Amino acid sequence: MFTIPLYVILLLYFVCLAVIASFYLVFVYHLITTASFTAISAFVVILIFAITAVVVYFTFQLLAEVDWSLLMVEFNYSNWFNF
Amino acid sequence: MSIAFLIKQKNYEKIVYTLRRHWLTFFPAIALFLVMMSVPVLVYYLAGSIFPNFWVRPIFFPISVVLTSIYCLCVLTFFFFRFVEFYLDLWIVTNDRIIDIEQLGLFSRSISELDLFRIQDVSSEVHGFFPTIFRYGNVVVKTASSNSHIIFRNVKNPNGIRENLINLSHADRRFHIGVEEE
Numbered sequence: 001m002f003t004i005p006l007y008v009i010l011l012l013y014f015v016c017l018a019v020i021a022s023f024y025l026v027f028v029y030h031l032i033t034t035a036s037f038t039a040i041s042a043f044v045v046i047l048i049f050a051i052t053a054v055v056v057y058f059t060f061q062l063l064a065e066v067d068w069s070l071l072m073v074e075f076n077y078s079n080w081f082n083f
Numbered sequence: 084m085s086i087a088f089l090i091k092q093k094n095y096e097k098i099v100y101t102l103r104r105h106w107l108t109f110f111p112a113i114a115l116f117l118v119m120m121s122v123p124v125l126v127y128y129l130a131g132s133i134f135p136n137f138w139v140r141p142i143f144f145p146i147s148v149v150l151t152s153i154y155c156l157c158v159l160t161f162f163f164f165r166f167v168e169f170y171l172d173l174w175i176v177t178n179d180r181i182i183d184i185e186q187l188g189l190f191s192r193s194i195s196e197l198d199l200f201r202i203q204d205v206s207s208e209v210h211g212f213f214p215t216i217f218r219y220g221n222v223v224v225k226t227a228s229s230n231s232h233i234i235f236r237n238v239k240n241p242n243g244i245r246e247n248l249i250n251l252s253h254a255d256r257r258f259h260i261g262v263e264e265e
Contacts, residue, residue: 035089059152066145
């Protein structure tokens with residue numbers, strides 16, 4: 001029997017967070033190395049970081065009660081070969 | 084990092100202008116960001132009214148929360164990318180040269196320079212309703228060489244910049260002629 005537990009979704013979410021964090025780092029690096037880290041860009045960076053923090057915080061708040069051991073997909077392939 | 088370090092400012096050089104696009108040209112990106120961020124809220128209310136039991140299911144709720152969160156983070160990343168692309172386009176005018184720095188995507192940049200005494204023609208263009216009202220437009224700087232020109236895109240007060248560029252160009256030409264005669 002092949003099953004996909006629900007926590008796979010959580011793992012995928014963490015991968016997405018890592019990818020997005022790396023993009024953010026590249027953007028901030030660009031702003032700093034091109035003499036573009038001014039008051040305006042600092043404000044935008046702080047605003048984006050704050051919205052991101054709010055999104056992630058509320059995501060984990062909503063997911064706090066979830067039972068991650070539930071099965072999302074279940075394939076019982078042993079039946080496939082029983083003719 | 085400072086602009087002086089970025090352009091390797093010479094000791095006799097003075098920065099006259101540091102130009103970026105007018106903030107209003109970034110407004111479509113802000114509007115698109117707001118529309119895209121409001122999509123999950125609309126979907127939540129629509130799904131709630133059409134399928135009232137949708138959120139009750141133990142599997143659907145966490146999946147939809149995670150997918151919505153990923154969507155919001157992707158929209159934020161896209162908005163950040165658009166801002167960086169907008170803000171990293173920079174034109175620096177000194178009393179000696181013009182430096183055009185253009186960000187082309189995330190990992191591509193082009194930097195070109197033009198000596199002020201080589202300027203042959205400077206023209207400004209203001210097209211459209213908003214550019215006319217908010218006084219922004221393009222400044223096209225051309226040299227004698229047909230393939231060498233710089234365009235300041237959507238900068239504030241293009242007519243004033245054009246006049247100042249012409250004056251700076253004349254001053255630099257006088258300086259260079261003086262140097263050559265010596």
